[in-house]
Amino acid sequence: MxxxxxxxxxxxxxxxxxxxxxxxxxxxxxxxxxxxxxxxxxxxxxxxxxxxxxxxxxxxxxxxxxxxxxxxxxxxxxxxxxxxxxxxxxxxxxxxxxxxxxxxxxxxxxxxxxxxxxxxxxxxxxxxxxxxxxxxxxxxxxxxxxxxxxCNPWLKDDPVYMPHEAQLQEYVKSDYGLVFMGTNQNVCQRPWSFGQYEPGVQEACLTLLEVSPQHLSDESKDNILRADPVYLSRVVCAMVNCNDDLGILHGKWQGGYQGGVNPTEWSGSADILRRWVASNFSPVRYGQCWVFASVLCTVMRVLGIPSRVVTVFNAGHDTNASRTIEEFYSTTGEKLHLSKDSLWNFHVWVECWMRRPDLSAGFDGWQVVDPTPQEKSAGIFCCGPCPVAAVQQRCLSAPYDTSFIFASVDADVIRFIVRNGVVVGRMVDSELVGQVICTKRIGSDTPENLTPAYKRKKSKRGSCGSSSPGLTSSGLEVSLNIKGKPSFGDSIGMSVKVTNNSSEPRILMEHVDAQIKEYNSSPQGSFWKIHKEVHIFPYEALTLQHTIPASEYESVLAADEFVNIAVVIKDVRTKERVLDSQEFNISSPQISIEIEGGDSIQINKEHTVQVSFTNEFTKTLTGAVLTVEGSGLLKGKHETRLAQLKQGEKMENTVSIMASSPGTKVLMATFSHSNRVVSRSFHKVSIIEA
CATH class of the missing domain: 2.60.40.10 (Immunoglobulins)
Structure with a gap:
């Protein structure tokens, strides 16, 4: 119009x-x-x-x-x-x-x-x-x-002023982004449609401000304070989750997702925001960190505050403000659920660009704003805005929530080996947390490494395999290495290097344990383990090889799940124990998505999409389902089913798409068998005016 x-x-x-x-x-x-x-x-x-x-x-x-x-x-x-x-x-x-x-x-x-x-x-x-x-x-x-x-990030006097046009195009005007997931050794990416140009989205973002607790309790005060992007970001951050208010998203991390949408099935913000408004501000079910962050990014871009979605790989969740993350393992390498702290394989938050007149000039620029409800800040479930520079400089008293954000990217991990409730081994890893921090690069679908902006190089205060002070140590070390980037259908290869730094030969027991886990929680029961006696000479370094066949994990591992493997080496005579562990994701088989005529389609014009999946597993798959969906392109889910899909066979799903509004949208295809999702693929679609 x-x-x-x-x-x-x-x-x-x-x-x-x-x-x-x-x-x-x-x-x-x-x-x-x-x-x-x-x-x-x-x-x-x-x-x-x-x-x-x-x-x-x-x-x-x-x-x-x-x-x-x-x-x-x-x-x-x-x-x-x-x-x-x-x-x-x-x-x-x-x-x-x-x-x-x-x-x-x-x-x-x-x-x-x-x-x-x-x-x-x-x-x-x-x-x-x-x-x-x-x-x-x-x-x-x-x-x-x-x-x-x-807000006006094009205007020099505005607190959200951003000087470079390429940044403004990416962080304010672009309605398309990427969320990085998986692990830092095997980064996965999924496109996200921020959708700020879709009908009803801007109105939903303004409505969010009108139904906030701050506005409902003191309308005039809230109206005045809305000039400040620091204030705005805290209001919006709290409103993206529903824990304290009429917020947008209900978070759920365990169990099924009946009565809502599995968080992995969202691919854009517009559908979520419109559902929230249509339900008279009942929370949309369900969200997890990347969904919370992506919706927050949409709202902030709509309001004119430059924003980007950021992923922290190996993010610490420090519940007791100790800036350490404690993990517990059994003497045979099984990870135990004994700590309130947790280490997420990845966590997604938002950085917003603004000046901080409430702080010194060195804290202007990117600010962490995290809407995932983890801990309360000033009595409500929000986090930030925390200056990235304050995290790097370890100014942990800077508002808001800098100490918590610091622990998310730079805490030490302390791993305990316990036997009958008694600690029999202790290792410190000061390098694992915040190993890689990244965002989508301007004008590209590749990751930009932000780690140096958050973390200075620090002296190593400990390492995997080091024994704690007070426990007998005769120089025994262990390190675990996963070979390559495991893919579904392939065996998982690993090597365990054991080093004897003493002048005595040793008889050792090696315990290796593998468990399935989700990105943000403790593992489930073990699906594979091995125990082996090892003899090692003085000053010798042995490398032990192990393989987990695909048949051992294919029936228990779903898409978006991870594997935790730990090795415990015990000296039979001295009872000394050392530990190392690795967590990794397994690459899913690809689903092919091809749009007739290319990935740019005209508005209000029908286009055909061919979606296909080839069974590259080592067996016939039963109850195969290939699903296609896409907000703003398709209504509902379109499914193709086969009772059996033999090895090497292809199944296809052909759908017609049409967009009624311009911008960038995302098609998502999912393959499952026996009611378990094993592959999910995404495809960016650019909608152009006729």
């Missing part, structure tokens, strides 16, 4: 014989181009603070007389208002107030164009506008309609 016009309503009684406002032309096409807001709304004019926009007023009755009739605009936000006398001028006053002007020579017999500018520190909101035509005898008032005001 190129033009939004609002019929003016007289709200001041009779005006017979006077100049009357008939129509307001919001000059949407020109304003949206000027303000970089094209496509955000078809209902409202959307402009950015601190930058002039223009309206054309059309009159009826007699013409407006600029010599005897003054024009005064009045902008309303809730119960707050400000009068804006309209001046004849070519210059903007340097003021912290709203201003409006008419360029000399732009007044016509039945219309006038007014240029309006908000203060750069205006609140983000939907505003109402009135016009007063004032003479010495009377005032005639007209309701003009409403407009949306956003």
């Amino acid at each position: 190129d033009c939004i016009q609002q019929t003016a309503h007289n709200i001041s009684g009779t005006d017979n014989g006077h100049c009357r406002l008939r129509l307001v032309d919001f000059e949407v096409h020109e304003n949206h181009i000027s303000h970089e807001t094209q496509g955000l709304s078809k209902k409202h004019l959307v402009v950015r603070r601190g930058k002039p926009f223009k309206l054309t007023l059309r009159f009826r009755g007699r013409s407006w007389n600029p010599h005897s009739e003054g024009l005064v605009l009045e902008v309303w936000l809730g119960s707050l208002s400000e009068r804006i006398p309209v001046q004849f001028s070519d210059k903007w006053p340097t003021t912290q107030h709203w201003s409006a002007k008419i360029h000399p020579g732009s007044v016509h017999s039945e219309s006038v164009t007014i240029h309006i500018c908000s203060p750069v520190q205006s609140s983000v909101a939907l505003y109402n506008l009135r016009l007063h035509i004032e003479t010495r005898q009377n005032i005639r008032s007209f309701a003009m309609g409403s407009f949306v005001l956003l």
